[in-house]
């Protein structure tokens with residue numbers, strides 16, 4: 001894995017922060033491999049994803065985005081890969097929320113965010129004719 005992200009461990013090395021503690025668990029050095037895979041928060045997210053894999057498959061096939069192929073075959077690779085990348089992305093966002101917004105990580109919303117990003121990805125890659133859901137942007141301003 002490329003280690004280019006400004007994790008606490010790297011920032012500490014460059015003298016930019018005083019602590020190299022993981023923002024999510026505050027008990028380990030924040031390297032990218034810790035943050036995304038070894039951290040207790042990351043582990044909890046990966047467990048949820050693993051445990052819900054069957055569920056995700058049926059959700060995707062229910063909304064017509066998953067072609068009914070079996071594990072390891074057909075077009076399953078793409079949503080599964082997207083799911084993993086989105087889990088990593090969600091963890092990075094959660095970490096930044098702790099660092100910059102002082103918002104504690106919430107595993108359920110991390111998981112929900114990962115799923116939402118994945119469904120969005122699959123919708124956009126499989127359904128080119130899919131209409132934008134943002135068409136009802138309200139420009140209404142309550143002036144009182």
Ligand SMILES: [Zn+2]
Pocket residue numbers: 022023024025026027028034035038039040041
């Ligand atoms: Zn951690």
